[in-house]
Amino acid sequence: MNTPSASISRAMILAAGLGTRFKPWTDKHPKALAPVNGKSLLQRNIDYLQQYGIREIVVNVHHFADQITEALRAAKGWGSEIFISDETAAVLETGGGLKKARRWLDKAPFVLMNVDILTDMDLGAMVRDHFVHRPLVTLAVTNRSTSRYFLFDEKDHLRGWRNVNTGQERLSRPAAASPQTAAPAQPARQSGALIQKAFSGIQVIDPAIFDLMRLDGKFSTVDLYLDLAASQIIRGYDHSDSKLIDVGKPASAEEAERLFI
Numbered sequence: 001m002n003t004p005s006a007s008i009s010r011a012m013i014l015a016a017g018l019g020t021r022f023k024p025w026t027d028k029h030p031k032a033l034a035p036v037n038g039k040s041l042l043q044r045n046i047d048y049l050q051q052y053g054i055r056e057i058v059v060n061v062h063h064f065a066d067q068i069t070e071a072l073r074a075a076k077g078w079g080s081e082i083f084i085s086d087e088t089a090a091v092l093e094t095g096g097g098l099k100k101a102r103r104w105l106d107k108a109p110f111v112l113m114n115v116d117i118l119t120d121m122d123l124g125a126m127v128r129d130h131f132v133h134r135p136l137v138t139l140a141v142t143n144r145s146t147s148r149y150f151l152f153d154e155k156d157h158l159r160g161w162r163n164v165n166t167g168q169e170r171l172s173r174p175a176a177a178s179p180q181t182a183a184p185a186q187p188a189r190q191s192g193a194l195i196q197k198a199f200s201g202i203q204v205i206d207p208a209i210f211d212l213m214r215l216d217g218k219f220s221t222v223d224l225y226l227d228l229a230a231s232q233i234i235r236g237y238d239h240s241d242s243k244l245i246d247v248g249k250p251a252s253a254e255e256a257e258r259l260f261i
Helices: 041-050 065-074 093-100 123-133 207-212 221-228 250-259
Strands: 010-014 056-061 081-086 110-114 117-119 137-142 148-152 158-163 169-171 195-205 234-238 244-246
Touching: 010 041, 010 093, 041 056, 041 065, 041 110, 041 117, 056 065, 065 081, 093 221, 117 195, 123 137, 123 195, 123 234, 137 148, 137 221, 158 221, 158 234, 207 221, 244 250
Parallel strands: 010 056, 010 110, 056 081, 137 234
Antiparallel strands: 110 195, 117 244, 137 195, 148 158, 148 195, 158 169
């Protein structure tokens, strides 16, 4: 039995995506309601958050938004208090969606997670790690193989991003320090010295991030984090011993049914 975390009471589930890789289901439904052994991805992640005492949840909606809001209404939030962040006018991606939901999340640290991630990671342990180290953001990561990686230094601080299929790479560079401000820690200069980890789509975030967001409208949290990592601590939390699946395609939903009963 997992011990509920008393430190965090709110989370946001990102459920506004178009789910283009999950066709034909997403031609008529939102991916958030795709079933895995009789429970939707959305319900499974609401249940997951409840295991750790998190029962106040923001859900952003865009694609077939009415189906998500109706499912939440009919199920009475599966026992959680739900706040709907409406993006029906325009999908804002992960960063823009987070910024739009600020009014529900700017009082205390919170969890942000993708609706299509299923895991048995001990979220309570991740939250405790966040409060021990106090970074701006803690990113759940693993050693699994993928095409895109976050890059970390020996202190588990975010320093860049890499796409191993295309060779594209971006390193965070510190801004020039003013005479009154101490220079931030320098990132590793050679990308080969950095450690690549696969992002799990789950993060613990300090609300101070909202005052650091310079972009408006549609933008990604990946771009946001790479910009902020030059001056802020964004830390990786490795949970490679956990079950995890990104339910991005119909075939992965079949695999999810074998992993999550």
